[in-house]
Amino acid sequence: MGEQRKKLSTTKNNPRSTIPSRVPSVASLMSQWISMGGEVIRRNLLKGGPIIALLFLIIYLAFASPYFFNLSNFLNITRQSSINAILAIGQTMVIVGAGIDLSVGAVLALSASMAAVAVSYWGLNLAVGILLGLGTGALTGFITGVIITKGRIPDFVATLAMMTTARGLALILTQGLPVPSHFTALKLVGYLPAGLIWLGSGNVLGVPVPALITVAITILGWMVMTRTTLGRAIYAVGGNREAARISGISYVRTKIITYTIMGVLAGVAGIVLTGRLNSANALMGDGAELQSIAAVVIGGTNLFGGEGGVVGSLIGAFIMGILGNGLNLLNVSAFWQRVILGLIIIGVVIFDQWRRRRFAV
């Protein structure tokens, strides 16, 4: 493109030139842009099994139900999918590093409970409360990482244990009651502050706040995975742990940082969910870990590590959200919705594997 601009200026400055045959016409510029854009689209479609699935889904539902294809419905879907998406971004990083985090739902509840308790019962201000919540998530993630690396325990086992532990701690913290609650024995300072509610239920210029948070986190996650040495280390450790070690990459440091980030993101998701529900309780996010893993898998990330990306997981979470919403609009029973989700997971992954083999991308 710069090249074209150069040519334009030289012909302009050269009074002796007649009709410059090299000046690109608007038409040729446009066609160049279209072919460049086409190349980007083609490459993404080749890599983007999930995007294709998403498009098909949207097209189908747009015709199947008159209530589907409108702005307010879509904005609703983004709000509903945000929790899963935020968790899926973190889960992607863990899975690419050849790990898995089953404690995600429990940590979500624990962080949310901590934030809510801090604000409602201890009377701390909102910012401090949120920091405590995120800090709790980070700490649990950190501990998980240490257990896995120093204790040499498989990720599955360690996070399974952390799942029940964190749930237990959340129950202790909230005494088993939603926060805030009139029945608690602790001093009740007030309801949850408006700021916290806004994080889950509010809008900015019509766009749900959770959606904005999700987009921000996706961008950050994408940057970390593709543009930083940490991201490269995660892919390396997930692709071949021994080779990563020989290349001087620290398995311990990479793992611990990854799980800590996951913990923080679980905290973010927890706070957003609290905002949506107007309260926090110890049983929030039940099953969230499996939902996040499903989003990651649908998004095309290899469950064994070494390959994949956050953008795919975002699409995966979005597909799940659209599916739930669309099936609701079509009056499909909630039970059948689960069956359909399962079939979709299998279908997308089969398609993705086939595409990988066929095009060696």
Add this chain to the structure above:
Amino acid sequence: MPREPILRLEAIDKKFPGVHALDHVDFDLYKGETHVLLGENGAGKSTLVKILSGSLPKDSGRIILRGKQVEITSPYHARSLGIGMVYQELSLIPSLSVAENIFLGRLPRRRFFFVDWPGIYKKAQQILKRLNLNIDPTVLVRYLGLAEQQLVEIAKVLSLNEQILLFDEPTSALSEEERQQLFNLVNELHERGISIIYISHHLSEVPLVGQRVTVLRDGKKIATLPVKEADEDTIIKMMVGRELKEQFPKEETSPGKPILKVQGLEIKGSLHNVDLTLHEGEIVGIFGLLGAGCTTLVRALFGLEKIDSGKIYINGRSVTISSPEDAIGLGLGYLTKDRKDGLIHPMSIMSNITLASLKKISQLGLLKHREERRVGEKYIDELRIQPPDLTRKLMYLSGGNQQKVALSKWLCGGSKILIFNEPTRGIDVGTKAEIFQLFNQLAKQGVGILMISSELPEILAMADRIFAMRRGAVIAEYRRGETTQEKLLKSVS
């Protein structure tokens, strides 16, 4: 020898995305013949043989076995047709024992479905004994060294009583002694009337095992010759398509000051009191049989093995190396013996090359993509890596090209001390010479190179000094020209 070939391949064609691996190749094999298949990396040898063994489907062409046309649909099918294969990348299961691997898929049974466990170990022991292999059949394969694993792989195939055997680079991980063992085995099989297709990079092996030679290049068959007409120069010219001036281009250098000094290195059970010095611009070779401790020594220098006692000095300063991170920080680089340990298959060529030098292409943790691409392209060019596509995932490259990427990784790190463990394993003649040229360049820049090699001509030609090891100790040190292949081999046996 009967004139009708037991196996005939006609116009076999196979394409992979971006690569025309086999271009209408014709090939035949007579009964009882040992037919050697030669070619550069990526010439199509492994692909051809994998099609025969049922691992890969062909795109087109005919396979005529014992006069009848067949379609080989799976390795199981190939076995039932009497075709067995020893793979270059081993097909053993590390978590199972040697005996279980030998009888993989056909465990001897007692009654109904119950496995005859005592029988298995006894039968396995018999097979191993018959092949003169001193390996315990109950040991899990993952605890064996690479060479032993290769021998077990061979035992596994030999026990199958196949009539056609395919060997894909069977000697690449073996020592001289073991190679001789293998040749004896192959000759014995030949005498038993078994037909063999033998792929190798070692041109010197050809007259020892084969009757005919076929050369492939870029997926096409160049020629088939009887072994008498196939002298090294002719073969090399056919493989490479051009004159190869010197196989081992060594340039004399004057070594500078000592950059690495090892004193009294001791690891209980593996290394005894090892002393070694490496100077700037020097190439030091390390030679020894399996178990002599060459790899252990070198791994200890790179922080992969715990040292019991002894000192390591780098540029005169005493250092402790407890991890590869330490070693890399001190300016060391290590090309592993088994390239699987040093490369990440799902990552791109570019990412693999820069993996050990992330600090160099990043600032405050952020990667500089332009810089990274520049580095990647530089090495794709210099080492002629195929296909020359930075974004291609490593798993789609041929073995030899993967080795080149592994080399690039350490070259781009700017290490001052490079340790190469079998650097030319699986690399063809043409590229070997280029790699040695690279070694010369590095030496001229003052880099010190430690090279473990089991190829005598290579180590004798390229090393300024050679350390011979046996049973964990350095038993001799030779300067260039002070020793011969026979003397060196004898000193380590």
